[in-house]
Amino acid sequence: MQHSDESRVLIIYTGGTIGMLFGKNSYVPEPFFLTETLKSQTRFHDPLQDSLFSNSASVQGFRQFLSGSGRSSPSGPHTPTTTQFKTPTLLVRSSRPIGDFATLGPHQSDAPIPPVCVKVADNVYEAELPSLITPRSSVHGSTKSIRYAILEWNPLLDSSNIETEDWIRLASEIELNYSFDAFVVLHGTDTMAYSASALSFLLEDLGKTVILTGAQIPLSQLRNDAVDNLMGALTIAGHYIIPECCLYFNHTLFRGNRVSKISSYDLAAFQSPNFPPLVNVGIDIVVEWNNVIRQTTLRRFKAHQKMSPHVATLRLFPGIATDTIRAFISPPIKGVVLESFGSGNAPQRPDLLRALKEACDRGVVIVAISQCMKGTVSHAYEAGQELAAAGVVPGSDMTPECALTKLSYLLSKPELTADDVRKLMSTPLRGELTRQTATTLKQDTVNVENIQGMLSEFVRLSGRPTHTPQIVVSLPDEATQEAAASWSSTAAEAASTEAALLPFLIHAAAARNDVEGIKFCLEAESMHESVAAPGSSIIASGLVNVVDAASGGSPLHAAALNGSTGCVKVLLQSGALVHLRDTLGHTALYYAARKGYEEIVDVLVQAGASLSGFDGGYAALAVEKAAQFADSSSLDIWGRAGLRVGFEGNVS
Numbered sequence: 001m002q003h004s005d006e007s008r009v010l011i012i013y014t015g016g017t018i019g020m021l022f023g024k025n026s027y028v029p030e031p032f033f034l035t036e037t038l039k040s041q042t043r044f045h046d047p048l049q050d051s052l053f054s055n056s057a058s059v060q061g062f063r064q065f066l067s068g069s070g071r072s073s074p075s076g077p078h079t080p081t082t083t084q085f086k087t088p089t090l091l092v093r094s095s096r097p098i099g100d101f102a103t104l105g106p107h108q109s110d111a112p113i114p115p116v117c118v119k120v121a122d123n124v125y126e127a128e129l130p131s132l133i134t135p136r137s138s139v140h141g142s143t144k145s146i147r148y149a150i151l152e153w154n155p156l157l158d159s160s161n162i163e164t165e166d167w168i169r170l171a172s173e174i175e176l177n178y179s180f181d182a183f184v185v186l187h188g189t190d191t192m193a194y195s196a197s198a199l200s201f202l203l204e205d206l207g208k209t210v211i212l213t214g215a216q217i218p219l220s221q222l223r224n225d226a227v228d229n230l231m232g233a234l235t236i237a238g239h240y241i242i243p244e245c246c247l248y249f250n251h252t253l254f255r256g257n258r259v260s261k262i263s264s265y266d267l268a269a270f271q272s273p274n275f276p277p278l279v280n281v282g283i284d285i286v287v288e289w290n291n292v293i294r295q296t297t298l299r300r301f302k303a304h305q306k307m308s309p310h311v312a313t314l315r316l317f318p319g320i321a322t323d324t325i326r327a328f329i330s331p332p333i334k335g336v337v338l339e340s341f342g343s344g345n346a347p348q349r350p351d352l353l354r355a356l357k358e359a360c361d362r363g364v365v366i367v368a369i370s371q372c373m374k375g376t377v378s379h380a381y382e383a384g385q386e387l388a389a390a391g392v393v394p395g396s397d398m399t400p401e402c403a404l405t406k407l408s409y410l411l412s413k414p415e416l417t418a419d420d421v422r423k424l425m426s427t428p429l430r431g432e433l434t435r436q437t438a439t440t441l442k443q444d445t446v447n448v449e450n451i452q453g454m455l456s457e458f459v460r461l462s463g464r465p466t467h468t469p470q471i472v473v474s475l476p477d478e479a480t481q482e483a484a485a486s487w488s489s490t491a492a493e494a495a496s497t498e499a500a501l502l503p504f505l506i507h508a509a510a511a512r513n514d515v516e517g518i519k520f521c522l523e524a525e526s527m528h529e530s531v532a533a534p535g536s537s538i539i540a541s542g543l544v545n546v547v548d549a550a551s552g553g554s555p556l557h558a559a560a561l562n563g564s565t566g567c568v569k570v571l572l573q574s575g576a577l578v579h580l581r582d583t584l585g586h587t588a589l590y591y592a593a594r595k596g597y598e599e600i601v602d603v604l605v606q607a608g609a610s611l612s613g614f615d616g617g618y619a620a621l622a623v624e625k626a627a628q629f630a631d632s633s634s635l636d637i638w639g640r641a642g643l644r645v646g647f648e649g650n651v652s
Contacts, residue, residue: 005136005143005144005145005585006133006144006145006146006147006614007144007145007146007147007181007182007237007238007239008090008146008147008148008180008181008182008613009146009147009148009180009181009182009183009184009234009237009238010090010092010148010149010151010174010177010180010182010183010184011148011149011150011151011183011184011185011186011234012151012153012170012173012174012183012184012185012186013034013035013150013151013152013153013156013186014153014156014157014159014162014166014170014185014186014187014188015029015153015155015156015157015158015159015186015187015188016029016156016157016158016159016186016187016188016189016192016214016215017188017189017214017215017216017217017218017226018034018186018213018214018215018218018219018226018229018230019033019034019156019186019218019219019220020218020220021033021218021220022220027218029155029156029157029158030156031152031154031155031156032152033219033220034150034152034186034219035150035152037219037220038132038150039132042054042135043134043135043227043231044132044134044230044231044234045132045133045134046133046134046135047087047132047133049135049136049145050065051135052065053135054135054136087130087131088130088131088147089128089129089130089131089149090128090129090131090147090148090149091126091127091128092126092127092128092129092149092151092177093120093124093125093126093173093176093177094124094125094127094151094173094176095123095124095125095169095172095173095176096125096153096154096169097117097119097125098114098115098117098125098126098127098129098151099114099115099117099127099154115127115128115129115130116128123172124176129149129150129151130149131147131148131149132147132148132149132150133145133146133147133148134146134147134148134234134238137235137239139235139239139240139285140239140285142239144238144239146234146235146237146238148184148234148238151173151177157188158188158190159187159188159189159190159191159192159195159214160188160190160191162187162188162191162194162195164198164307164309164408166195167195167198167199167202167307167405168202168305168306168307170185170195170199170202171199171202171203171303171304171305172303172305174199174203174210174303175301175302175303178208178301178610179610179612179613179616180208180612181208181209181237181238181579181613182208182209182210182211182237182238182241183208183209183210183211183237184210184211184212184213184230184233184234184237185199185210185211185212185213186212186213186214186230187212187213187214188214189214189215189216189249189261189269189270190261192212192214192247192261192270193247193256193259193260193261193270193399193401194401194404194405195212196212196245196246196247196256196257196259196401197256197257197399197401197402197404197405197406197432198307198405198408198409199212199245199256200244200245200255200256200257200402200430200432201257201304201405201406201409201429201430202303202304202305202307202409203245203301203303203304204299204301204302204303204304205295205297205299205300205301205302205608206243206244206245206295206301207241207243207295207301207577207578207579207608208241208243208301208579209236209237209240209241209242209243209244209246210244210245210246210256211233211236211237211246211247211248211253212245212246212247212248212256213229213230213232213233213247213248213249214226214229214249215229215230216265216266216267216269217267225250225267228250228251229248229249229250232248232251232253232281233248233253235285236248236253236279236281236285239285240279240287241577241579241580242278242279242287242292243292243293243294243295243577244256244278244292244293244430244431245257245430246278247259247270248279249268249269249270250267250268250269250270251280251281251282252268252270252277252279252280252281253277253278253279253280253281254270254272254275254277254278255272255275255278255291255431255432257398257399257401257402257405257406257430257431257432258272258274258275258399258402258431258432259271259272259399259401260273260373260399260400260401262373271373273373273374273399274374274375274376274397274399274434275291275431275434276288276291278291278292289542290542292542293430293431294542294544294574294575295575295577296572296573296574296575297607298569298572298573298603298606298607299606299607299608300605300606300607300608301608304409304412304413306412306413307405307408307409307412308334308335308407308408308409308411308412309408310332310333310334310335310411311333311334311335311336311337311404311407311408311411312328312333312335312336312337312404313336313337313339313400313403313404314328314329314336314337314338314339315339315371316338316339316340316341316346316347316371318347320347320352322349322351322352322355325352325355325356326355329355329356329359329364329366333364334363334364334365334411335364335365335366335367335407335408335411335421336359336364336365336366336367337367337369337395337400337403337404337407338366338367338368338369338387338392339369339370339371339400340368340369340370340371340377340384340387341370341371342370342371342372342375343370343375343376343377343378343384344368344369344370344377344378344384344387344394345384345387346368346384346386346387348386353386353387353389353390354390356387356390356391356392357389357390357391360390360391360392361391363418364418365393365407365411365418365421365422365425366391366392366393367392367393367394367395367398367403367407367425368384368387368392368393368394368395369395369396369397369398369399369400369403370397375397376396376397376434377394377395377396377397378394393422393425393426394426395425395426395433396426396433396434396435397433397434398432398433402432402433403425406425406429406432407421407425410424410425502521502524502525502543502546503543503546503548505517505520505521506518506521506522506543506544506546506555507546507548507555507558509521509555509567510555510556510558510559510562510564510567510571511558511559511561511562511564512562512564513559513562513563513564513565513566513567514564514567515566515567515570518555518567518570518571518574519570521543522543522544522570522574525543542575544556544571544574544575544576545575545576545577545580547582551582551583552582552583552584553582553583554576554577554580554582554588555567555571555576556568556571556572556576556577556578556580556588557580557582557586557587557588557591559571559588559600560588560589560591560592560595560597560600560604561588561591561592561595563595563597563600565597565599565600565603568588568592568600568603568604569603572603572604572607578604578607578608578609579608579609581614585613585614585615586614586615586618587609587611587615588604588609589601589604589605589609589610589611589615589641590611590615590618590619590641592604592641593611593619593622593637593638593640593641594622596633596634596637598636598637598640601637601640601641602640605640605641605642610642611641611642611643619638619641619643620643622634622638623635623638623643626638
């Protein structure tokens with residue numbers, strides 16, 4: 001059974017520099033090296049929690065460690081003694097045989113014994129892989145260990161050899177192992193931006209953290225960036241739910257479809273030119289929650305498993321021949337990313353524009369992006385307007401990697417027409433482009449009247465008085481107006497005052513099935529987003545997922561536990577995370593099933609919730625008890641929740 005102070009992460013190791021060794025003349029991938037290295041480093045693997053890292057949180061702990069008392073008798077309620085210790089395994093699935101070492105040469109005859117792999121369905125294989133576990137770490141008050149397994153590809157791939165089929169394989173393996181809390185993909189840097197972009201589209205309605213990372217200097221070298229990149233990605237994946245496909249490099253987590261590789265020799269190899277980072281890792285780990293995508297659909301996660309191969313990128317240059325363009329956009333090409341000049345300009349030669357129009361008319365989707373790293377495509381110039389008149393679609397500020405993979409993804413969907421694809425290429429699907437809309441600055445609407453209304457709502461939701469009292473916040477009279485002006489005009493201060501009340505309000509509304517109260521809080525949050533004080537964690541973390549200090553639960557937990565069906569639906573539509581766990585390690589789905597709220601269970605399952613890990617063990621016990629007492633109602637509820645008892649009582 002998974003412990004409440006553990007998170008489970010699957011590392012999918014595709015290859016790349018991070019696990020290479022120096023061969024005869026160059027770096028080459030070496031099977032098992034990365035896994036064996038991580039096993040030997042206590043910062044990555046401390047099964048008894050008796051390493052220096054686990055015993056240096058205090059002076060007393062460190063001195064006990066030095067004296068030897070902490071080495072033979074590990075502390076902690078879940079840690080066995082050395083003689084009792086047996087490495088736990090994690091059930092891992094793959095679309096290829098796991099641990100198939102038949103291709104290894106005779107010089108590797110002493111390699112680790114491959115795990116027992118069982119074929120359970122067409123293109124589905126299972127194996128119990130030894131797990132590794134990190135020392136306990138504390139991140140923003142959450143202290144936990146990260147238990148993880150490494151699914152190593154065979155053969156390991158240099159990223160220059162990554163193909164479209166490998167993106168589909170990655171998406172499939174994430175779907176097969178979706179019972180894990182998060183995923184880290186180890187990948188070579190040369191094509192990592194392409195893979196991150198492709199996965200962001202293939203992983204539809206993603207509700208968990210997926211992070212790609214790698215290294216410029218392999219782990220085999222004494223001085224490297226591999227340790228920081230892998231530990232940083234693993235830490236973020238194990239402690240936060242950021243429901244996006246991300247890329248972590250050089251202490252920074254980026255949105256995966258917003259990055260490009262900009263250097264082959266700097267440790268800061270990637271940049272996100274048109275979108276700020278999601279996480280900055282320094283002394284503190286700072287998550288920019290306002291930039292994180294909130295899932296607002298009620299669909300379950302699934303991996304799309306097809307990409308169109310009939311796409312290409314054409315970079316314009318002065319003097320490019322029309323015959324070259326005609327040849328390039330001829331069948332079987334169905335989609336072209338046109339890297340245009342500046343803000344979307346191209347030569348205004350009639351023959352060239354005619355060639356582009358003819359291609360668009362026969363169904364080829366042509367998307368214009370800028371050759372500039374920063375900036376966006378617009379129609380400010382006549383040359384850009386000529387492209388639009390020919391049928392070329394503006395690609396806003398998408399990177400070349402993103403535009404190409406998005407086009408391939410959309411063209412693989414047979415239900416979409418060419419016009420549908422053109423429309424969707426200009427629409428943000430995964431936060432990959434900046435929507436071109438007219439923006440207006442919000443006025444300073446945070447004032448005394450707002451605070452007065454919020455206090456009245458606070459009293460109403462408390463449920464204590466029979467009639468809601470009218471709370472009046474008096475404004476200063478004319479004699480003292482000047483003295484009060486400095487306070488009343490400071491929007492950030494007023495926002496902070498209101499923000500302090502919002503978490504209490506939304507939890508109270510969720511528990512009381514007060515849908516209007518939920519909406520009141522969310523509207524108040526949206527009003528404050530532009531004026532909240534810098535570093536305000538209450539607003540920045542997303543009110544819909546704000547954690548109650550006592551229970552560690554979110555508003556969705558409160559609504560599910562109290563049978564507030566209407567609030568559950570509104571919260572999900574506003575971006576509530578179905579996989580978020582409270583202090584006891586439970587999700588909202590577990591509480592809804594335990595309390596017998598059939599409709600809430602159905603809604604949560606439809607939104608992608610599942611019983612796994614810590615929930616699974618307790619759910620299995622509940623099913624056994626229900627079976628003993630022939631409680632058909634409870635059995636039906638747990639069945640609706642998707643209960644499937646597997647290895648060691650885990651449920652998926």
